[in-house]
Amino acid sequence: MSRTTRLQDLIRVLRHHTDPIGGPELAESLGIGLRALYQDIAALRAVGIEVVNTPGQGYVLPPEVTLPPVALAEPAAREPAEITFYTHPLSRGGIVHWMLEELGVPYRTVILEYGTSMKSPDYLALNPMGKVPAIRHGDTVVTEAPAICAYLADAFPEAGLAPPPAVRGDYYRWLFFAAGPLETAISLNNLGVQPTVEQQGQLGCGDYWVLIDTLASAVKGRRYIAGKAFSAADVYVGSHLGWGMHFGTLPRRPEFEVYWEGLRMRPAHQRCEAYVEQVLAGG
Known part of the structure; x- marks a missing residue:
């Protein structure tokens, strides 16, 4: 056809x-x-x-939309910008991998190793931090998992992974809540660091248990965290909850388990898990 x-x-x-x-x-x-x-x-x-x-x-297709005369002509061939995905199977790159699978667009995966290829001159020219994940989309380079998720949702609006701009309050709130306060609090708690009240204010993440209660309230009784549709915010928040409960850095709250259970069985996420298992098995 x-x-x-x-x-x-x-x-x-x-x-x-x-x-x-x-x-x-x-x-x-x-x-x-x-x-x-x-x-x-x-x-x-x-x-x-x-x-x-x-x-x-x-x-x-709204009824008021009119079809321009050239609408049904064969579109001029245009090579789509390639997405190159830099990652390691045991890294935050898993978040971006899930996001890419949800988009359903072609991408090329480059696996980098800690301490060697991640610190190579070629990769440091792309990401001076020498860490993954990162993507190159055409001439655009994006690093940091939440930024990559937000960028991809906007770059491929047809996938529907970001709400309309007028109703993105919860989307931005919880996407960057997880990227900022949640990640900081988890890291400190995992290291056994218990900031004083004054230090909590300086760090900006607040008390660990207040943060946990806040996030539990946000997902309680909700299938998706930013409205009625799955979005990039669910990819990011869900990934942290799934990993956190698996590795013991987050408590297994009933609210977290119900929310995560609804996300982890998505076909795109299942493909990512199968890929990681295959890579780790040497396949």
């Missing part, structure tokens, strides 16, 4: 549905994979056909 025919079929199906249709259902009705669907939606947007994605509901 040609790209033009696929785009015509996509428009026809969207016109037929007045209510949003989920990505998997839409892809199945077209007989294509999710990755091809995301690429086709991006192609339509590139020629001015704004397919709207409502997180948690799906895609819809």
